[in-house]
Amino acid sequence: MPFVGFVACTILVFYVVPKRMQNVVLLAASYSFCLTFGWPCLLLLVSSTLFNFLLPMFYSSGRRNPRNLWIVWLGVTVNLAGLIWLRWATLSSGVVESGSSLLTIAGIGLSFYTLSAIAYLVDVYRGQVPKVTNLLHFALFMAWFPKLLSGPIERVQILLPQLTASRIVKDQDVSQHLLLIFQGVFRKVVIANWLFALLPSNAWTQPEQFHSVELIVFPFLFAVAVYNDFLGYMSIMRGVSGLFGIKLSRNFHLPLSSRSFTEFWTRWHITFSEWLRDYVFFPLTRSLLKRKLPPQSLAVIGLPLLFTMLGSGLWHGFGWNFVVWGAVIGCVQIGERIHTVRRTQASNQVGSRLIYIAAVLAVIPAAVCFNTSLSNTFDYCLALVEFSMMSYSRNRFAVFLLWLFPPLLANIVLDRMDESSSTRFVSTAFPAKLRSLAISAGVFLILIISQADSHPAFVYEEF
Amino acid sequence: MAFDTDALIQQVTTFVRTDLMERADYPLRPDEPLITSGLLDSFSLARVAVYIEEELSVYLPDSELTVENMDTVRQMVSQIEQWSDKE
Numbered sequence: 099m100p101f102v103g104f105v106a107c108t109i110l111v112f113y114v115v116p117k118r119m120q121n122v123v124l125l126a127a128s129y130s131f132c133l134t135f136g137w138p139c140l141l142l143l144v145s146s147t148l149f150n151f152l153l154p155m156f157y158s159s160g161r162r163n164p165r166n167l168w169i170v171w172l173g174v175t176v177n178l179a180g181l182i183w184l185r186w187a188t189l190s191s192g193v194v195e196s197g198s199s200l201l202t203i204a205g206i207g208l209s210f211y212t213l214s215a216i217a218y219l220v221d222v223y224r225g226q227v228p229k230v231t232n233l234l235h236f237a238l239f240m241a242w243f244p245k246l247l248s249g250p251i252e253r254v255q256i257l258l259p260q261l262t263a264s265r266i267v268k269d270q271d272v273s274q275h276l277l278l279i280f281q282g283v284f285r286k287v288v289i290a291n292w293l294f295a296l297l298p299s300n301a302w303t304q305p306e307q308f309h310s311v312e313l314i315v316f317p318f319l320f321a322v323a324v325y326n327d328f329l330g331y332m333s334i335m336r337g338v339s340g341l342f343g344i345k346l347s348r349n350f351h352l353p354l355s356s357r358s359f360t361e362f363w364t365r366w367h368i369t370f371s372e373w374l375r376d377y378v379f380f381p382l383t384r385s386l387l388k389r390k391l392p393p394q395s396l397a398v399i400g401l402p403l404l405f406t407m408l409g410s411g412l413w414h415g416f417g418w419n420f421v422v423w424g425a426v427i428g429c430v431q432i433g434e435r436i437h438t439v440r441r442t443q444a445s446n447q448v449g450s451r452l453i454y455i456a457a458v459l460a461v462i463p464a465a466v467c468f469n470t471s472l473s474n475t476f477d478y479c480l481a482l483v484e485f486s487m488m489s490y491s492r493n494r495f496a497v498f499l500l501w502l503f504p505p506l507l508a509n510i511v512l513d514r515m516d517e518s519s520s521t522r523f524v525s526t527a528f529p530a531k532l533r534s535l536a537i538s539a540g541v542f543l544i545l546i547i548s549q550a551d552s553h554p555a556f557v558y559e560e561f
Numbered sequence: 562m563a564f565d566t567d568a569l570i571q572q573v574t575t576f577v578r579t580d581l582m583e584r585a586d587y588p589l590r591p592d593e594p595l596i597t598s599g600l601l602d603s604f605s606l607a608r609v610a611v612y613i614e615e616e617l618s619v620y621l622p623d624s625e626l627t628v629e630n631m632d633t634v635r636q637m638v639s640q641i642e643q644w645s646d647k648e
Contacts, residue, residue, distance in 0.1 A: 226622050376623040384611050
């Protein structure tokens with residue numbers, strides 16, 4: 099609710115001040131938002147902004163100038179060092195469990211805006227984007243509050259033109275963005291929270307308390323819950339940003355309907371996947387290919403994928419569980435890639451099915467690793483393969499499935515709405531202003547009924 | 562750097578057919594979708610980029626190696642021409 103008030107006040111001031119002052123208002127609002135998490139958070143954001151703004155000023159002219167390579171490496175190292183130091187310090191002081199400390203506070207949003215900053219430094223070095231010479235625009239690019247906490251990880255070439263252009267928000271756009279907020283709130287407050295509530299708190303730590311069928315269902319239940327939690331957050335923030343005439347990138351594209359792990363990662367947390375692809379996977383693959391390694395060798399196929407997914411794991415958190423999480427996902431993708439490269443007509447059908455089954459099964463250890471330590475993950479998998487039916491109660495499981503049905507159905511309906519023109523049909527049946535009013539009322543109704551302030555935070559805020 | 566577009570299409574088509582698809586006799590058309598049709602997977606774009614860099618001395622940035630930009634031979638050639646102007 100305080101966030102709703104904050105957005106409303108910012109919109110009011112934004113539309114009252116002259117156009118040339120609008121970006122100043124947005125930056126002030128973004129810094130105020132950051133400040134609500136404490137001075138360390140703002141200090142780190144401002145330091146990172148100044149460092150990444152000033153560094154490209156030292157680049158010499160000419161694309162891919164060797165001198166610039168040293169500067170870009172310095173920039174990447176400093177940015178990554180900050181991220182690694184915070185992750186390491188957070189882990190070693192054990193504040194992950196307690197949930198708040200100076201380090202946790204300072205690090206809010208760091209993993210997201212640091213990746214945007216690295217992309218900027220590298221792209222300027224490659225000559226893909228010009229240096230940003232206006233500090234206000236660059237500061238707003240880094241700090242824009244709807245993307246500050248959990249992304250999307252925007253590129254300067256996508257966001258900056260919107261920050262510098264004159265923005266016009268029509269009534270029609272307002273109702274579309276409000277609808278996005280409504281869908282986001284519904285996904286978070288109704289679907290995600292419902293699914294998380296169905297997941298027993300000791301599911302990952304005491305697997306022996308549950309029968310094997312439940313142990314198979316929990317990881318998939320968690321995956322759908324996180325999907326709705328994160329997509330809900332993204333929809334809300336894309337909607338809020340749109341109210342100011344700034345469109346944020348889409349971060350999800352029906353990932354649950356993917357036919358492979360490889361496809362899944364092009365549809366899930368898209369801006370992060372694309373960042374990994376552009377700054378880790380492709381450079382590594384190109385480097386190996388230039389060393390004249392056979393393109394179909396295990397080294398060329400496997401190493402970049404494994405390294406990329408291990409990097410993805412460590413980005414989520416320092417811990418062996420995240421290393422294993424990355425390795426599991428990396429190995430499945432390597433299997434899929436080898437199958438694609440080396441398939442023959444005869445082995446095609448069987449191989450495809452086996453790879454698909456392996457990918458689906460890999461969700462289980464991956465989801466458990468994501469939530470708990472390695473030893474707990476091992477116990478979980480052990481309990482699962484023992485196929486214990488000791489605590490099995492048909493009635494209990496039937497009730498569980500019954501409770502599972504409504505949020506899953508709602509998830510499917512919302513996914514279809516995202517893709518079909520039904521959203522447009524619903525939203526054009528009434529005048530734009532009336533639609534906006536009705537949707538806003540819907541958002542408030544959900545927030546009030548569900549006592550939104552008492553809900554758990556978004557999962558990806560932790561990263 | 563200026564290229565003859567038709568010759569470039571021919572050169573890239575030959576590379577895609579022989580090196581990537583390993584089907585030298587395949588009648589590949591310049592506008593035929595490669596990745597969205599399943600003839601290639603998106604990982605192959607790294608090989609296309611390295612080939613273009615080594616044979617034509619044109620560097621295609623990693624962020625341009627997307628299915629949207631490089632799904633057909635004609636799109637690949639268009640990217641080569643676009644980025645050769647920026648060299």
